[in-house]
Amino acid sequence: MNLSRLVPASGKVRAGLIIAIFFVLLAAFGPLLTSYSPQASGTELLQPPSGTHWLGTTQTGQDVFAQFVYGARVSLGVGLVAGIISQIVSVLVGVIGGYFRGLSDDLLYILTAVFLVVPGMPLLIVLTGYLPSRGMVSVAFVIAITSWAGSARVLRAQTMSLRRREFVEAARATGESRTRIVFSEIMPNALPLIASGFLFSVIGAVLAEAGLSFLGLGSLTTTSWGSMLYFAQSAQAFLYGAWWWFVPPGLAIAVLGAGLALINFGIDEYSNPRLRTGKSRGRATRTSGPHAAALSTAGAAAAASGVDAPGTAPVLHEDGVGEVAGTEPSEGAAAAAQLRPIDVAGEPIIEVRNLKVDYPGIDRVVHAVDDVSITLHRGEILGLAGESGSGKSTLTNAITRLLRNPAQVTGGSITYHRTRARPGGSRGTDPGSAESIDLLGLSTEELRGYRWDEIAIVFQSAMNALNAVTSVGAQFDDVLRVHRPTMPAREREALARTMLEKVGIDSDRVSSYPHELSGGMKQRVAIAIALVLEPDVIIMDEPTTALDLLIQREVLDQVMALRDEYGFAIIFTTHDLSLLLEVSDSIAVMQRGRLVEYGPALEVYAEPRHPYTQALLASLADMGALV
Amino acid sequence: MKYLLRKVMLYVFIAWAALTMNFLIPRLMPGDPVALLVERLSGRIDPAAMDAIAESYGLTDAPLHVQYWDYLTSLAAGDLGLSIGFFPVPVSEIVLGALPWTIGLVGITTVISFLIGTGLGVVLAWRRGSRTDHLLPALTFLNAVPYFWMALILVLILSVNLGWFPVSHAYEPGLVPGWDWEFISSVLYHGILPAITIILASFAGWVLSMRNMTVTVLGEDYVTMAEAKGLPKRMVLVNYAARNAILPSVTGFALSLGAVVGGSMLTEVIFNYPGVGYTLFEAVQNQDFPLMQGLFLIISLAVIAANLVADVVYVFLDPRTRQEG
Numbered sequence A: 001m002n003l004s005r006l007v008p009a010s011g012k013v014r015a016g017l018i019i020a021i022f023f024v025l026l027a028a029f030g031p032l033l034t035s036y037s038p039q040a041s042g043t044e045l046l047q048p049p050s051g052t053h054w055l056g057t058t059q060t061g062q063d064v065f066a067q068f069v070y071g072a073r074v075s076l077g078v079g080l081v082a083g084i085i086s087q088i089v090s091v092l093v094g095v096i097g098g099y100f101r102g103l104s105d106d107l108l109y110i111l112t113a114v115f116l117v118v119p120g121m122p123l124l125i126v127l128t129g130y131l132p133s134r135g136m137v138s139v140a141f142v143i144a145i146t147s148w149a150g151s152a153r154v155l156r157a158q159t160m161s162l163r164r165r166e167f168v169e170a171a172r173a174t175g176e177s178r179t180r181i182v183f184s185e186i187m188p189n190a191l192p193l194i195a196s197g198f199l200f201s202v203i204g205a206v207l208a209e210a211g212l213s214f215l216g217l218g219s220l221t222t223t224s225w226g227s228m229l230y231f232a233q234s235a236q237a238f239l240y241g242a243w244w245w246f247v248p249p250g251l252a253i254a255v256l257g258a259g260l261a262l263i264n265f266g267i268d269e270y271s272n273p274r275l276r277t278g279k280s281r282g283r284a285t286r287t288s289g290p291h292a293a294a295l296s297t298a299g300a301a302a303a304a305s306g307v308d309a310p311g312t313a314p315v316l317h318e319d320g321v322g323e324v325a326g327t328e329p330s331e332g333a334a335a336a337a338q339l340r341p342i343d344v345a346g347e348p349i350i351e352v353r354n355l356k357v358d359y360p361g362i363d364r365v366v367h368a369v370d371d372v373s374i375t376l377h378r379g380e381i382l383g384l385a386g387e388s389g390s391g392k393s394t395l396t397n398a399i400t401r402l403l404r405n406p407a408q409v410t411g412g413s414i415t416y417h418r419t420r421a422r423p424g425g426s427r428g429t430d431p432g433s434a435e436s437i438d439l440l441g442l443s444t445e446e447l448r449g450y451r452w453d454e455i456a457i458v459f460q461s462a463m464n465a466l467n468a469v470t471s472v473g474a475q476f477d478d479v480l481r482v483h484r485p486t487m488p489a490r491e492r493e494a495l496a497r498t499m500l501e502k503v504g505i506d507s508d509r510v511s512s513y514p515h516e517l518s519g520g521m522k523q524r525v526a527i528a529i530a531l532v533l534e535p536d537v538i539i540m541d542e543p544t545t546a547l548d549l550l551i552q553r554e555v556l557d558q559v560m561a562l563r564d565e566y567g568f569a570i571i572f573t574t575h576d577l578s579l580l581l582e583v584s585d586s587i588a589v590m591q592r593g594r595l596v597e598y599g600p601a602l603e604v605y606a607e608p609r610h611p612y613t614q615a616l617l618a619s620l621a622d623m624g625a626l627v
Numbered sequence B: 001m002k003y004l005l006r007k008v009m010l011y012v013f014i015a016w017a018a019l020t021m022n023f024l025i026p027r028l029m030p031g032d033p034v035a036l037l038v039e040r041l042s043g044r045i046d047p048a049a050m051d052a053i054a055e056s057y058g059l060t061d062a063p064l065h066v067q068y069w070d071y072l073t074s075l076a077a078g079d080l081g082l083s084i085g086f087f088p089v090p091v092s093e094i095v096l097g098a099l100p101w102t103i104g105l106v107g108i109t110t111v112i113s114f115l116i117g118t119g120l121g122v123v124l125a126w127r128r129g130s131r132t133d134h135l136l137p138a139l140t141f142l143n144a145v146p147y148f149w150m151a152l153i154l155v156l157i158l159s160v161n162l163g164w165f166p167v168s169h170a171y172e173p174g175l176v177p178g179w180d181w182e183f184i185s186s187v188l189y190h191g192i193l194p195a196i197t198i199i200l201a202s203f204a205g206w207v208l209s210m211r212n213m214t215v216t217v218l219g220e221d222y223v224t225m226a227e228a229k230g231l232p233k234r235m236v237l238v239n240y241a242a243r244n245a246i247l248p249s250v251t252g253f254a255l256s257l258g259a260v261v262g263g264s265m266l267t268e269v270i271f272n273y274p275g276v277g278y279t280l281f282e283a284v285q286n287q288d289f290p291l292m293q294g295l296f297l298i299i300s301l302a303v304i305a306a307n308l309v310a311d312v313v314y315v316f317l318d319p320r321t322r323q324e325g
Helices: A011-033 A064-100 A102-117 A120-130 A136-147 A149-162 A166-173 A178-214 A225-234 A243-271 A290-308 A392-399 A444-450 A472-483 A489-502 A507-511 A519-531 A549-566 A577-583 A601-606 A611-623 B002-028 B033-041 B047-056 B064-076 B091-126 B131-144 B147-161 B181-218 B221-228 B233-251 B253-271 B276-285 B289-317
Strands: A348-360 A365-377 A381-385 A408-418 A435-438 A455-458 A537-541 A569-574 A586-591 A594-600
Touching: A011 A064, A011 A243, A011 B131, A064 A102, A064 A136, A064 A149, A064 A178, A064 A225, A064 A243, A102 A149, A102 B002, A102 B253, A102 B289, A120 A136, A120 A178, A120 B002, A120 B253, A120 B276, A120 B289, A136 A178, A149 A178, A166 A178, A178 A225, A178 A243, A178 B147, A178 B253, A225 A243, A225 B147, A243 B131, A243 B147, A348 A392, A348 A569, A365 A392, A365 A408, A365 A569, A365 A594, A381 A392, A381 A577, A392 A408, A392 A537, A392 A569, A455 A519, A455 B221, A472 A489, A472 A507, A472 A519, A472 B233, A489 A507, A489 A519, A519 A549, A549 A577, A569 A577, A577 A586, A577 A601, A577 A611, A586 A601, A586 A611, A594 A601, A594 A611, B002 B064, B002 B289, B091 B131, B091 B181, B091 B233, B091 B253, B091 B276, B091 B289, B131 B181, B147 B181, B147 B253, B181 B233, B181 B253, B221 B233, B233 B253, B233 B289, B253 B276, B253 B289, B276 B289
Parallel strands: A381 A569, A381 A586, A455 A537, A537 A569
Antiparallel strands: A348 A365, A348 A408, A408 A435, A586 A594
């Protein structure tokens, strides 16, 4: 067995574990380090730390260090016992309620709500106030009674979601008993939550015991961290400046609590991977340093060539394609890319040249986009096909500068050709004059001006792309307020209404919230929002995949009609090649980060050259999807 | 509105449950605490007080349901019984005297701490991966510091050593409470240190939960779309990310408020602050059971009311709860 695998990778968890283990060892073996009894009074009163009394003495001459280490036993013991009892109750209530549903769930839910809302500390105080004899076990028990509810609620929600998963459904279908399902299917999957709930219970119980003992409600004949603070407080230790008396126990509680919470961070990150992705987006869109400087020169060169020869379709000579990336296995990439010149009437608007985007991994670098060059012309519909993981989303995200870390553009350029002056924009050039923009070199502020005004996006699922808590109108309005600052409020609303009507939605829906719209309507709203600034390019990321077939067709027809009206270009990504063949002017097929086939849609359809495209088309023909 | 109605019904039920718990606890606790108390007190206090205790704790022969009915009717009349420690002052009078102090101190500090905490949480989420992440362990530590210990340390440093703030009490002893500047300024001056304690001990919890929630929300498509729209950072963060991330904080309010209330009560004890927490502490020390129960009841009702307010706010924040049908 490899011991190093037992050490958690996260520094937080490691620190937390070290702290927890330290206190457990302190509680177990600490009392062996001292010859003093925690209760015995001595003759040296209120002495600061010294060689004989490591943490000084109390007002009655008791040794603070002895109290501290014996107190650790009691405080940790109460924390563990209360944590275990409380977590057992939480699991029973949460899992039973969540799994069995029905009346028992309703009752347990209400019971949980009562204990969740009624504040724990006052209840605890009242309960212990009535306890005739306060042993530490009864204190732990009372603490458990007042603290199980929060974790039970979380577990109930988790169980309810687990019970709908396929593997549980499957177990039910095979006739496994309910107890067996709960113990062998549900519980293991709820384990991270149970573990994190347990740690929180322990922290809560240590704090509660300290609070109770501090009020003199614990067992005052037993030394715990809380009772040390109680005696320090009643002797007014802080007025004498006897910090050594009350600093250690409180500090220990806080450090222990922080340690357990750090372990919980690790558990959270394990069950919610988003918390793990360290860095935010937007900062590192490109590698910095000398390499970046080289890139912007490349971008500028590409931009310059775009200005020099407007209107001519760039000649595609992709000699970089054949070269094998050093770290990636080259199997399957043997067939050369099949690139044909695109013959579209419009001028180029976006030119992607030799773009490389990498995801640095632990073992190796993944080339998500590997030396891809494509050109989008005005009014063109470029279909971008490929299975998931082929790099098509990484490519479009590079164009919109929405790459998330750790993705890095490591080579190539993206040039945007702007020709017409924009209404209301502060950076209007005279109409007709061309301007080439190095997209990868734009500063954050420049980028904001270019977004949505030039390139808008329609996301795959409008359900997730619309903000659920603000109205449809507000989601038009913020775009207009930012990009058309001079437009009066009434005009902004009128424009939003017009746009809704353009996509076939009643203009009064402007005050609706997303949840009040059907799936198809939401996608139309998303399209209307994309059009509101009349951008030259719209990127549609599988815009119809989430819709059912009939609605898919309607939405698609609408997009085509709007394209005829406004003349924007579209980059349309999907894994549905038959759809692309129908709507696109040109098609780019990606596989494992590379462009394997690129050319006019009709030619690609009639005569696919790359084996991957041929296989795709053949499978479509088999299914009868192609006529 | 159906959502709110359901919530109101739930809280009415919870309030009833709290009332009933309050009735049952002294009667069902093992070891018959009330009988022990009566035994201990007999001869030491006014016989009239003895009778009052015996009556309010069912040391009568009346069956439980009759006692329960009596309990509910006297509650409805605002009668919480008579205090033992301050016999014969009615419990309700003491409770009403303590309540404004706690609502003033804990109410204001909770709001401030929530605002600071959620604001900072959003900022830390946005700047994740940068140097501000090094604040997290410190915040985790701060979140685990017991309120009363924080109070002790602050008293040691700011009051005893530096002499900036008074050590205890809510106002200068000897002042007559009234709406005059001398009294009000004294209240404010005495309130600063307890307020700092509660804020310092509680804001880190809000920061950590808001940061985690915002980090999760930042991965959602609507935030990406807001960014793609070219909206300024602040707008993306406030109107899209934070606006959605705050929802679980509001629904989880009950859980957090419980901890804050508990901690604040201990803070009151340290500062001899004449609020509900300090009074409860005194009641427990005097074994003043009627006062203890009256205070528990009023604290529970106040927390239930605060939760109801949080749910009303939630309805304003989340349009999905406003759906008809």
